[in-house]
Structure formats: C-alpha cells, structure tokens
Amino acid sequence: MSNLRNSVRLMGxxxxxxxxxxxGEKKKVANISIATNDSYKNxxxxxxxxxxxxxxxxxxxxxxxxxxxxxKGSEISVEGKLTSRSYTDKEGVKRYVTEILVSDLQMLxxxx
Amino acid sequence: MSNLRNSVRLMGxxxxxxxxxxxGEKKKVANISIATNDSYKNxxxxxxxxxxxxxxxxxxxxxxxxxxxxxKGSEISVEGKLTSRSYTDKEGVKRYVTEILVSDLQMLxxxx
Amino acid sequence: MSNLRNSVRLMGxxxxxxxxxxxGEKKKVANISIATNDSYKNxxxxxxxxxxxxxxxxxxxxxxxxxxxxxKGSEISVEGKLTSRSYTDKEGVKRYVTEILVSDLQMLxxxx
Amino acid sequence: MSNLRNSVRLMGxxxxxxxxxxxGEKKKVANISIATNDSYKNxxxxxxxxxxxxxxxxxxxxxxxxxxxxxKGSEISVEGKLTSRSYTDKEGVKRYVTEILVSDLQMLxxxx
DNA sequence: TTTT
DNA sequence: TTTT
Numbered sequence: 001m002s003n004l005r006n007s008v009r010l011m012g013x014x015x016x017x018x019x020x021x022x023x024g025e026k027k028k029v030a031n032i033s034i035a036t037n038d039s040y041k042n043x044x045x046x047x048x049x050x051x052x053x054x055x056x057x058x059x060x061x062x063x064x065x066x067x068x069x070x071x072k073g074s075e076i077s078v079e080g081k082l083t084s085r086s087y088t089d090k091e092g093v094k095r096y097v098t099e100i101l102v103s104d105l106q107m108l109x110x111x112x
Numbered sequence: 113m114s115n116l117r118n119s120v121r122l123m124g125x126x127x128x129x130x131x132x133x134x135x136g137e138k139k140k141v142a143n144i145s146i147a148t149n150d151s152y153k154n155x156x157x158x159x160x161x162x163x164x165x166x167x168x169x170x171x172x173x174x175x176x177x178x179x180x181x182x183x184k185g186s187e188i189s190v191e192g193k194l195t196s197r198s199y200t201d202k203e204g205v206k207r208y209v210t211e212i213l214v215s216d217l218q219m220l221x222x223x224x
Numbered sequence: 225m226s227n228l229r230n231s232v233r234l235m236g237x238x239x240x241x242x243x244x245x246x247x248g249e250k251k252k253v254a255n256i257s258i259a260t261n262d263s264y265k266n267x268x269x270x271x272x273x274x275x276x277x278x279x280x281x282x283x284x285x286x287x288x289x290x291x292x293x294x295x296k297g298s299e300i301s302v303e304g305k306l307t308s309r310s311y312t313d314k315e316g317v318k319r320y321v322t323e324i325l326v327s328d329l330q331m332l333x334x335x336x
Numbered sequence: 337m338s339n340l341r342n343s344v345r346l347m348g349x350x351x352x353x354x355x356x357x358x359x360g361e362k363k364k365v366a367n368i369s370i371a372t373n374d375s376y377k378n379x380x381x382x383x384x385x386x387x388x389x390x391x392x393x394x395x396x397x398x399x400x401x402x403x404x405x406x407x408k409g410s411e412i413s414v415e416g417k418l419t420s421r422s423y424t425d426k427e428g429v430k431r432y433v434t435e436i437l438v439s440d441l442q443m444l445x446x447x448x
Numbered sequence: 449t450t451t452t
Numbered sequence: 453t454t455t456t
Contacts, residue, residue, distance in 0.1 A: 121340070259455070
C-alpha cells in the first residue's frame with residue numbers, strides 16, 4: 001500500500017498490443033511491455049542513450065482500460081510497484097522476472 | 113537524465129554488506145541488495161504482505177558512500193532508474209537481470 | 225486519486241507538535257509544519273542551502289497517527305497532493321495558503 | 337539537489353502563455369501557471385473534483401524551452417522542488433508565495 | 449487561467 | 453519552527 005517504500009514511475013510507448021486474460025469469471029489481467037527512451041552516464045562518465053523495456057501487469061479496472069484503449073505504439077504514464085518472482089521454465093532452468101504492478105495509469109499523446 | 117520518464121524510489125533494508133569493486137584506477141562501483149516490506153492486493157483482492165528484493169548499482173561518489181557507511185541491516189531511501197540487461201551464464205543459459213541505477217541516496221534510521 | 229497528476233514527496237523534521245482538532249463526532253484533522261533542508265542552484269548558478277517550510281494536512285487515520293506518535297523534531301517522509309486555498313483574514317486581506325494533503329506517511333529516525 | 341527530500345511532480349495545462357524575463361545578459365527565467373484536474377476525498381469521504389493551480393518557475397534551458405514551445409493550453413509534465421518565499425506588497429501587506437522550481441519538463445499531448 |  |  002505504501003507508495004513511499006516501493007514506487008516506480010514510467011512514461012513510454014507500448015511495444016505490442018496488450019495481452020489480456022480473463023481468470024475465472026470476472027478477474028482480468030493485462031500484460032504490457034513499454035519502452036522508455038532514456039539517457040544516463042556510464043562508468044566512463046559518457047552519456048548513453050538507451051531504450052529500456054519494462055514488463056507491466058494491470059488488474060481489473062486497469063486491465064479493462066488497457067484492453068479497450070491501448071495499442072502498440074500508445075504512449076502512457078504509469079505508477080506502480082516493483083515486484084520480482086521466479087519460475088522454472090520448460091528446460092528446468094530457474095528464471096527471474098521483474099514486473100511493475102501498475103496502480104495508476106494516464107494515457108498520453110494523440111487520442112485515436 | 114529525465115526523472116520523469118524512468119524513476120524508481122525505494123525505502124528498505126540492506127540484506128548484506130555492499131559489494132564494492134574498483135575498476136581501473138579510480139572508478140568504483142557498489143552492488144547492494146535491499147528488501148522492501150510491502151503490501152498489495154492480489155488477484156483475489158486479498159491484501160498480501162510480501163518482501164521484495166531489489167538489486168541496486170551505485171557508481172563513484174555513491175559507491176564510496178556505500179562502502180564507508182552502509183552495512184547489512186542499514187535502512188536507506190534511494191531514487192534511480194530501472195534498467196535491464198542480459199548475459200549468458202556458465203551453463204550457456206541466457207539470463208535477464210533488472211537493476212536500479214541509483215542517482216540519489218539518503219541514510220535512514222539509527223546512525224551507527 | 226491520480227498520483228500521476230499531482231504528487232508531492234517530502235522528508236523533513238517537524239517544527240512543532242502537531243495541532244489536532246476533532247470535527248463533529250469522529251472526524252479528526254492534524255496540521256503539521258515540516259522543514260526540508262534543501263540545496264538548489266540560484267539564478268547565478270550558485271548552490272544555495274535553504275530550509276523550506278511546508279504545511280501538511282492529515283485526516284482521520286493519519287491524523288490519529290500524528291497525534292499519537294509525532295512530536296516537534298520528529299523526522300517523517302510523506303506523500304500527498306499540492307493544494308491551495310484562499311481566505312480573508314481579520315484585516316480583510318485576501319490570503320493564499322498552499323498545503324500538502326498527506327496520503328501516506330512513514331516515520332523515520334529514532335523511535336522514542 | 338536531493339530529489340528524495342523535496343520533490344513535486346505535476347501533469348497539467350498552462351492557463352496562460354509563459355511570462356519570460358531576461359536578467360542581466362544571459363540569465364532567463366520563465367513563470368508558468370498550470371492547472372491540475374484532480375480528485376480527492378474530503379472530510380466526509382466524498383470524492384471531490386477540483387482544479388488546483390500551481391506556479392512554476394523555470395530557469396535557463398527550461399525557460400528557453402518554455403518561451404519557444406509552450407503556450408496557453410499546452411499540456412506538460414514537470415518535476416521540481418516546492419519553495420516558498422515572502423514579500424511585502426504595495427499596500428504593505430506581507431504575502432507568501434509557494435512556487436515549484438522546475439528541474440525536469442516533458443511536453444505532452446498534441447504537438448502544434 | 450487550462451483541459452478531459 | 454526542525455535537523456544534520
């Protein structure tokens with residue numbers, strides 16, 4: 001609940017249409033991948049332009065909003081929490097995934 | 113450079129002493145792992161208490177600060193950028209790592 | 225509701241004990257003043273150390289928390305919204321007040 | 337310098353064209369007023385829609401950007417610090433002003 | 449004084 | 453009016 005202990009804010013563009021699943025009768029979840037076009041300083045003090053990709057997870061009302069209004073290329077601003085989880089893939093290799101559990105979303109740019 | 117496009121803020125406790133490396137003659141980098149004790153709602157609407165672990169990377173002045181003042185159990189507040197990179201491990205498996213590149217750090221709690 | 229449109233985060237020290245009022249039977253409101261010790265660059269590019277004072281307003285659960293646990297000198301971290309309102313003072317002069325409506329609060333530093 | 341101690345983020349619309357002044361030979365400052373359309377819960381737990389107006393101050397590069405690209409109605413996202421100052425007006429009344437000293441700015445919405 |  |  002506390003935004004002060006774990007908070008992520010991103011502004012970026014969807015790399016693909018949202019993947020939306022319905023769980024049971026009325027739970028809905030959407031997975032979104034967004035790119036942030038960023039610049040930072042590397043270990044040599046050089047400014048590096050870099051695109052970072054982020055995995056977002058949206059539930060319920062926000063999942064419905066993604067399903068209805070967001071498409072590949074849409075620009076959004078989000079706030080959420082940084083979460084990590086692990087799973088074992090088909091080859092038996094343990095994998096780690098970091099995702100942003102979105103709690104607030106604003107659509108930016110051109111309204112289609 | 114833009115905090116508005118990619119920004120993470122965390123308050124939490126170090127799980128271990130910082131790992132500090134010196135690169136070349138005067139570059140320094142520190143790796144830190146912190147736990148945020150967090151609560152959120154799962155897909156059933158239940159409140160879940162969960163500890164999340166985050167990998168932080170600090171360069172130069174901030175790395176020196178970590179080396180000198182931070183230890184396992186220290187409480188800190190940080191701001192930074194969410195970054196991801198991939199590498200191939202010893203078994204030839206491609207791995208993804210998500211890290212926070214720290215740009216601001218405050219020490220909290222008891223000063224030792 | 226949207227943290228993305230209007231969000232303030234402050235870490236600082238209470239200048240006085242909280243002023244707490246009860247409204248009607250069960251509404252409670254607390255007013256707090258905190259100092260942030262800050263540095264920024266002025267119009268000459270000089271770094272200026274400056275203390276800023278901020279007026280915080282807390283309702284209900286957060287007001288109770290302030291009443292019970294916060295005192296002059298306490299260090300806190302808060303998130304909230306920037307709000308302004310005007311009123312006419314005793315001399316008939318229109319006054320403007322800017323306050324932060326607090327939505328999240330963490331106590332920092334020494335626990336008494 | 338520390339974003340962690342004093343940080344404001346706003347997304348909103350300019351109420352007027354920026355007021356830009358040149359100070360001395362090469363210092364430039366811009367004053368902007370933006371509206372955030374916000375909702376919060378009042379003391380009765382009712383959701384209140386409210387427009388808040390905020391005074392922004394931009395120096396140098398950001399002032400030039402405002403002068404060249406921002407107009408009444410433009411939508412922007414900003415990060416900055418909350419600052420307050422007082423002055424005595426023509427009638428001899430002491431006035432307090434709260435402003436956001438902007439450190440980062442993104443233009444949103446339709447590009448004219 | 450803005451905008452959806 | 454706070455604190456480091």
